[in-house]
Amino acid sequence: APAETDYDVIVIGAGPGGYVCAIRAAQLGFKVACVEKRATLGGTCLNVGCIPSKALLQQSENFHAAKDEYGEMGIIIDSVKLDLAKMMARKQSVVDANVKGVEFLFKKNKVTWLKGVGKVEGTGRITVDGKPVTAKHIVIASGSDSAGLPGVDVDEKQIVTSTGALELSAVPKKMVVIGGGVIGLELGSVWHRLGADVTVIEYLDRLVPGTDNEIAKTFQRILTKQGLKMKLGHKVTRAEKSARGVTLTVEPAQGGTAETLEADVVLLAIGRTAASKGFGLEEAGIELDRRGRIVTDAHYATSVPGIYAIGDVIAGPMLAHKAEEEGVAVAELLAGQAGHVNYGAIPAVVYTWPEVATVGKTEENLKEEGVSYKVGKFPFTANGRARAIGMTDGFVKVLADSTTDQVLGVHIIGPMAGELIAECTMAIEFGASSEDIARTCHAHPTLSEAVKEAALDVDKRAIHI
Numbered sequence: 127a128p129a130e131t132d133y134d135v136i137v138i139g140a141g142p143g144g145y146v147c148a149i150r151a152a153q154l155g156f157k158v159a160c161v162e163k164r165a166t167l168g169g170t171c172l173n174v175g176c177i178p179s180k181a182l183l184q185q186s187e188n189f190h191a192a193k194d195e196y197g198e199m200g201i202i203i204d205s206v207k208l209d210l211a212k213m214m215a216r217k218q219s220v221v222d223a224n225v226k227g228v229e230f231l232f233k234k235n236k237v238t239w240l241k242g243v244g245k246v247e248g249t250g251r252i253t254v255d256g257k258p259v260t261a262k263h264i265v266i267a268s269g270s271d272s273a274g275l276p277g278v279d280v281d282e283k284q285i286v287t288s289t290g291a292l293e294l295s296a297v298p299k300k301m302v303v304i305g306g307g308v309i310g311l312e313l314g315s316v317w318h319r320l321g322a323d324v325t326v327i328e329y330l331d332r333l334v335p336g337t338d339n340e341i342a343k344t345f346q347r348i349l350t351k352q353g354l355k356m357k358l359g360h361k362v363t364r365a366e367k368s369a370r371g372v373t374l375t376v377e378p379a380q381g382g383t384a385e386t387l388e389a390d391v392v393l394l395a396i397g398r399t400a401a402s403k404g405f406g407l408e409e410a411g412i413e414l415d416r417r418g419r420i421v422t423d424a425h426y427a428t429s430v431p432g433i434y435a436i437g438d439v440i441a442g443p444m445l446a447h448k449a450e451e452e453g454v455a456v457a458e459l460l461a462g463q464a465g466h467v468n469y470g471a472i473p474a475v476v477y478t479w480p481e482v483a484t485v486g487k488t489e490e491n492l493k494e495e496g497v498s499y500k501v502g503k504f505p506f507t508a509n510g511r512a513r514a515i516g517m518t519d520g521f522v523k524v525l526a527d528s529t530t531d532q533v534l535g536v537h538i539i540g541p542m543a544g545e546l547i548a549e550c551t552m553a554i555e556f557g558a559s560s561e562d563i564a565r566t567c568h569a570h571p572t573l574s575e576a577v578k579e580a581a582l583d584v585d586k587r588a589i590h591i
């Protein structure tokens with residue numbers, strides 16, 4: 127880096143990885159700037175990802191409950207109507223409040239927002255919209271973009287990515303979702319609840335790859351019962367647009383007879399790719415892997431001295447909280463501290479209803495690794511609170527080491543699973559045994575008692591089953 131620099135740390139990208147890194151670096155006494163080309167801070171997550179999708183999931187769930195479920199509770203609403211424009215406006219106000227919140231945090235922590243496109247020139251040097259800026263350390267947190275599919279041309283109106291699916295102006299009659307992963311199932315659920323006939327096409331013969339098989343099977347059964355149609359083991363080879371809608375050509379994944387499917391709107395949700403092209407990385411000598419992700423060492427250093435990378439643009443799960451943890455870790459490492467992320471204790475949540483939440487190893491992982499384990503399970507049908515709130519679908523599954531009883535993984539499908547997974551993540555982080563969870567007093571009546579009971583069931587001594 128040049129002897130005199132404009133900043134100590136420059137972060138490129140103000141998503142959860144970048145903005146958290148910038149704030150932590152400022153807390154540690156660095157002079158920090160964060161480059162962001164979007165009109166607002168917060169990245170994919172706050173603008174077109176986690177936050178707007180969760181707002182729409184909540185709102186559509188409330189609509190569905192008012193229309194189809196409140197009657198059972200003795201609440202009679204004569205006519206429930208959808209005001210989609212208002213629903214979208216509320217979603218946008220949630221986004222606006224969040225992105226403004228990050229702007230406030232930048233001011234509070236004296237982080238400078240350099241507005242524009244950052245381009246990496248080399249160690250210590252970048253440009254922002256062509257203007258040179260220097261720093262001792264550069265952290266790339268450029269995130270990811272929706273992956274494309276040959277033969278399927280996105281126009282964000284009839285054929286949309288998650289971004290378009292978060293702002294449709296009318297409820298489609300028929301929607302086809304390409305991809306049975308987290309984003310496809312969440313946004314498919316939103317539009318299904320609002321009245322669309324939704325078909326999910328997935329290449330593999332299962333949903334949410336990587337999730338514990340038993341959980342994935344239950345998940346598929348529950349979503350199907352709700353009315354989402356599933357076409358697993360199939361691939362889309364072509365999408366043709368007309369004034370009427372989109373005609374999709376669909377084939378069995380292993381080859382076979384093609385068929386066609388009609389849709390008003392197609393959501394392409396087959397994954398995301400690292401945003402590593404077009405801003406000087408390769409020219410500066412930064413190594414990328416086969417999938418375009420920036421290669422880093424255990425301390426987030428790239429192949430060019432003084433340049434680091436975190437979040438969706440490097441390997442690992444593409445999750446906001448993973449990016450945030452890396453943001454904190456790299457800032458602390460730059461300050462000479464022992465920043466570290468425990469990749470064995472990163473929860474993952476699908477915010478459908480019921481939710482799916484997992485942390486640690488799946489049964490399949492443990493079998494592959496030859497680890498001997500015990501299983502404890504507890505269904506929400508046997509949990510008092512779940513019955514009271516009328517949400518008894520699903521179960522908790524605790525996997526513990528046969529010899530040491532250490533908790534190796536927890537997998538939950540059920541109400542508020544995303545909140546319940548926090549104590550399980552803490553258990554794994556602290557190296558707890560299933561006995562530790564089982565002996566911890568849990569408030570009654572709460573959904574969290576199902577976690578305790580599943581831990582008790584590891585040694586077959588659950589009380590309520």
Ligand code: FAD
Pocket residue numbers: 138139140141142143144145161162163164168169170171172174175176177179242243244245267268269270288289309401405436437438439444445446447448449477
């Ligand atoms: P991003 O959030 O992608 O931010 C990168 C930022 O860098 C962008 O704002 C971009 O404009 C900027 N940038 C890139 N290049 C440049 C450049 N050269 N100059 C200036 N600026 C640049 N994750 C969860 O954990 N939970 C969820 O519920 C969840 N829901 C999701 C729902 C959807 C629909 C989507 C699409 C994603 C969801 N995710 C969720 C994933 C989550 O959004 C990402 O993992 C997270 O945003 C990654 O953070 P990041 O900081 O690495 O990158």
